[in-house]
Amino acid sequence: ETGVTQSPTHLIKTRGQQVTLRCSSQSGHNTVSWYQQALGQGPQFIFQYYREEENGRGNFPPRFSGLQFPNYSSELNVNALELDDSALYLCASSPDSSPLLSEQYFGPGTRLTVT
């Protein structure tokens, strides 16, 4: 059983550019959530996908968007990057349609630096 994987590990972008981060869920998991974690802070919920549909969203602007594919892998897209977008981006998968009632398995994250 493979765990949650994310790519790339690190990324440096310039303000105003666009970025796509990828996540491969743990086998058998149909729900994925994305989080932004600033240095020294807890993860902040961006959004969640269940069976390819957005199933909840945190307080992030529309330039943060996502996709979930039929194989339950997922993408996080961020447009018009700002300096404050620099953070660790974590994805987490869970086996349940109610992930709030089950444990989430986190990937190692993508460290995004915006200059």
Place this chain on the structure above:
Amino acid sequence: QQPVQSPQAVILREGEDAVINCSSSKALYSVHWYRQKHGEAPVFLMILLKGGEQKGHEKISASFNEKKQQSSLYLTASQLSYSGTYFCGTEGIGDDKIIFGKGTRLHILP
């Protein structure tokens, strides 16, 4: 509303006990606990649900006071491997997301 964790940091010697607290201003449906080691992904420890149900690892102990919107994580006979940052995440009643606190840094000395 982000839950408040206390203490912010704690240093223990191996074998000592610790309690980490999590408090919310909202009525809660569930509380989630995760541990994150430096440079690693958060790892699930426990979920505590309104009504008393708990899901988690056998060696982890926690409580959830629904009336006070507070939860505590109990680490007994601490081991070096317990070092890391502990996050509580809360789900308010009627919400559909988990909001994590800023974390409690735990360092265990040999």
